[in-house]
Amino acid sequence: MRAITEKDLSTFYNLLLEPGTRDWERQQLVKAKEQLAAGQTSAKVFAELEHSLRPLAVRNNLTPAVTDFYQSITSNDEQSQQYDYARHQAALTDSRYDHAIFAGGCFWCTVEPFELRPGVISVLSGYTGGHVDSPTYDQVTSQTTGHVEAVEIVFDPNKMSYADLLKIYWQIIDPTDDNGQINDRGDSYRPIIFVHNKQQRDLAEASKLDVVEPGRYSKPIVVAIRDAQPFWPAENYHQEFYKKQPKHYRAMERSRRQFLWFQKVKVKLTRRIK
Known part of the structure; x- marks a missing residue:
């Protein structure tokens, strides 16, 4: 020590x-x-x-x-290391940039898929959608505050469009599960798209139809699209978890990928049998 x-x-x-x-x-x-x-x-x-x-x-x-x-x-x-909350806030208020909020299960697994893409300026893990101000991790995971774990993404629309972010989002979640994601169960892990304006809502709804119409899934698509609500930053430990705990993150991310791959294969096999 x-x-x-x-x-x-x-x-x-x-x-x-x-x-x-x-x-x-x-x-x-x-x-x-x-x-x-x-x-x-x-x-x-x-x-x-x-x-x-x-x-x-x-x-x-x-x-x-x-x-x-x-x-x-x-x-x-x-x-x-401490996450630079001030840097994220400065990017959030920069008129050159736009921002998006996605809930897709545990935020430990939903930062890296966005943060490493060109045009993404900053990604913050946090809580939103509930009725308690400044909630703690323990409060949120108790499933009593109404919040979900989510990520707030600041991006440069000249390099990364909101529609492109939506494409990434649908690839990393199970859109048929509204009681959690993969191994994380409970209301705080529900998949939700939070929109800031009509343009984002229209794009989100169109992207949801793109997922529904091809019949890629045997179950209904249950991802909600809701108006954005106050976003409360999570504690430092949760920020950029994939950098702080790379081995743990890789194991979780591998399990997540395998689950989503198996789900797609199962749907294909079911169709062939029918």
Whole structure:
């Protein structure tokens, strides 16, 4: 573990006040705080804290804020870097660019397919469509806030059209499943296209018809098209997950691709049998 800084200590004390911190996590933090108050060195205290958090950290089972803290004290690499929210906001308000919001299941798997395309300026993971302001990840995944996990995409319409983004979207989701996506179940993983204006709505509805009419799927297309609602950024840990946890992401993305491929093959086989 690297040397502990004043910034680490400040973050640590803020975690004690973080409402999203789980009881077990808070117990470990309080224990560490008491050790510091008793005069133990920060290096020793944080080493013990890292050891207690490690079993859940390696299973990605800590709350996002605690995960960020854990990664910051155990590494200096990309995992601990802060997402540049200001950069995204600046792009969002730039008159040269347009933006889109898509919900397609877990946002861990819906950033890379868009972010690496020419003309895409920025992609932010977040929550939208619900009735709670500034929701946390735990609140959203409790399925009680009405929010879905989604991505907000800022793009240059001279290089990437909204219609092209829609084509990508339909390729990475199961449009017949309105109770989640692939292995992620529940309302917070519903596939929804959120539109900002009539032009986007018309294009979204046309693209949906393009999916329905060829009869590519044996089940109804259930993706909703709704007016855009406030978009709340997700915690730092969730931003650009494919960069922070490449092995975990690749395993998830491979499973997703295999599921979607098998679904298409199954439909083709069903048609031949009929």
